[in-house]
Amino acid sequence: MSWGESMLWIVAPYITIVIFVGGLIWRYRYDKFGWTTRSSQLYESRLLRVASPLFHYALLFVIVGHITGLLIPRNWMEAIGVSNHAYHVNALTWGGIAGLATLVAVGLLIYRRRTVGPVFLATTNNDKTMYAVLALAILSGVVTTVAGFVPSEVSYRTTVAPWFRGVLILQPDVTAMAHASGLYKVHTLIGMVLIVLFPFSRLVHALSAPLGYLFRPYIVYRRRPR
């Protein structure tokens, strides 16, 4: 394993985390006003009504998939009776479907952004960069999922996942990561770029998912502080 690669899997993730957390704090303090979905539904809703729900719902599955795949160690899964084979069949089917749906949806969203005049006019450079990285992340993700079609003993569960958990407990397992195939490495790198972009793009809207709405009273009263 080269020196450069170990730097990559040790230093880069922490830089990513620092930028992500620091960026969010900074953005929240500096730019609460810019913290929005910047919805483009007023301009166009026919395509959006298909693409946006498809994208977001599929993405929710993808996120759940990442959490199970990366955070839950293989032997825990096996302890509750999920064999490696069963896991992969499931991961491939559900992950494949969700991944493909996300890919199609992001394609539709980009198509809409580009071809619908008013929407394109309202697309900033920031949006374009974000979309490029997002699309690459999803594309590489789908490719890795499909490439994992042949179930094997060496999968991300023994390479990327232990490294990822290691990063979280401040003991990144570089050796495990080094055994991952090139595709996974590429996807992981793009993922890190996306996380770096996250606080500085419209993606921040994801963090204000308004779950509190389910619990608050309907009418909000506010009183000027005296």
Place this chain on the structure above:
Amino acid sequence: MRIMAQIAMVMNLDKCIGCHTCSVTCKQTWTNRPGVEYVWFNNVETRPGQGYPRRYEDQDRWRGGWTLNRKGKLELRAGGRLRKLLTIFANPIMPSIQDYYEPWTYDYENLTNAPLSSDIPVAPPRSLISGEPTKISWSANWDDSLGGDPSPDPVLAQVSDQVKLSFEEAFMFYLPRICEHCLNPSCVASCPSGALYKREEDGIVLVDQDRCRGWRMCVTGCPYKKMYFNHKTGKAEKCTFCYPRVEVGLPTVCSETCVGRLRYLGVLLYDADRVSAAASVPDERDLYEAQLDVFIDPDDPAVASADLPPDWVEAARRSPVYQLIKKYRIALPLHPEYRTLPMVWYVPPLSPVVDALAGTGHDGEDAVNLFAAIEALRIPVGYLAELFTAGDPAPVNTALRRLAAMRSYMRAVNLGEPHPVPPDAGLSEDELRDMYRLLALARYDERYVIPTAYGNPPGVVEEGVCSLDYDGGPGMQQPFGEASGRPVPVSIENFHGLKERQTSDEITHDRVNLLNWDGRGTPAGLFPPRRKKS
């Protein structure tokens, strides 16, 4: 009983000449910025007509406001909380820009740049949404003064099966509309972020621009379609009831500039604990009475023991709005059936009836004739009832009879008849005279009885947390798109600027002409000096 106060408005429709001054001054003050070109916090509609946005009153389609569910409980018509969250990724029932109109500008450069030719160059229209050349085909008042087929009017469809009005039956009046600053605002209830709120002190409903995340559910929630989406900033905006002016005791810009002087502003006291009960009475036609019952008589002993500043109680006692709504019962709420308990009420116009009478050669000022005509003119009265009382003609009849009685009684008085007899409309002679005074003669300080901001000694007003104004203004290319950065909480007419203007003879150099400010940049004097960024 929890007594709260609200600054409410009444408009006397008989006096509206449809000049749109209110719309224009409001726009110049609040929405002359990129992203809100199509936004009219105040608009004036011709009735019958489609309204703005087109056919907004068709709630089968737009699903604004509240309904009662099977258990008789209030429920947002567009669906409850869970449904809102599940459909948040693309709101299934949001009007598109075409339902409003595509705002435009003119390519004036063409006037000077066009190559020499025998034709005079023109400034062709350009869409402000797509930037492309456009054909202007609709606007906020395209069907002004019946300048179009009124039959798509959803209210008209409810009144008459034979929707096309014949010429003899035609009637027309203007309906200026702002946000209703409802007691039970469905826009607030629809906002997933909780960014919309009703101020406890004066009932004004505002958007906290810092907390709005652009989920655009409020646009669907408001049945009057008075929530607008700023397509540049990605945030919702709405009529502010000119709160910076109201806080210092000045009327809203639309009221101040109204040429007909037909708007009244004053305090209404209401029992906040009874709001939801009133909004959920089973029969829509009872909503008008139910809302009247929520309002509290300012002379009620309970008011004295409530936690209200004395000048607010005093203002409530002198409130012109209270008199028009509750004492004389000639002002009615707009579309009470939406169950939001609106707080901008209307004195219905008698003029369609008078005109119809005069058109047939009768004396349009005579009480007997007018009373008979009110009964006979089914379509105008039915139409007004669909607008103001969920279709119940009785309150509309009462209001119109009282206006008619006042009219003929005051004519008798003014003609010097020795013993004018007040026509029977349930009001005494003194009441008729007082009502006449309020409707015809009332001066500025009788039409606008506005106490200064709650809890503060007059003159010291802290600016609230919300503002539509922010440093840099939208349209500037900031790092995160067109409108980012930290909003500076100042209001357009900030208190110090206002005081300066009122107390000095000279206009200070730092005072910007707001009417010429297009929202770009920060002209000197508009914002307080910026504190040094540390």
